[in-house]
Amino acid sequence: MVREILIWPDPILKEKTRLVEAVDDELRLLVDDMFETMYHAEGVGLAANQIGVSLRLAVVDTSQSEEGGIGPMVLINPEILSMEGSIRFREGCLSIPGEAEEVIRAEKVRFRFRDLDWNLVEMEATGLSAVAIQHECDHLDGKVYVERISSLKRERIRKRMKRLKEARRAQASS
């Protein structure tokens, strides 16, 4: 089922998420919904708190966007172990539709997570995939990319998101 994606700013997006304790049927269904929602919105990553579930869980798929990309992949309790180099990348976010800004990120990351079989997996990613991993881990820590750009740009985006939310509310009530 395609879920509604929360628009920034939203109190849930600011909260640090809780660790996942086990994989059960409910979590598997949530993961299915997250993939469906991410593909429907044509994104390369989605964190659970973006659909209002405050768990340390994300899905990523950069395989269509980059040669040697990663995914489709479920990241349970992901953490970044090390970062290397730097890359300037024009980032967007499904919670900030229609916007994109350059952010400086590490070019290469080593990260660890549990998969749906609860195996502990360690991996490396570079380029767009590394950016996606950092972007999703930020979400799970209660951060969005606009906190990494100038306050001037951020406040402009905040105004546009306010207008977008008002337009959506008006549409929903008409």
Ligand SMILES: [Zn+2]
């Ligand atoms: Zn995002």
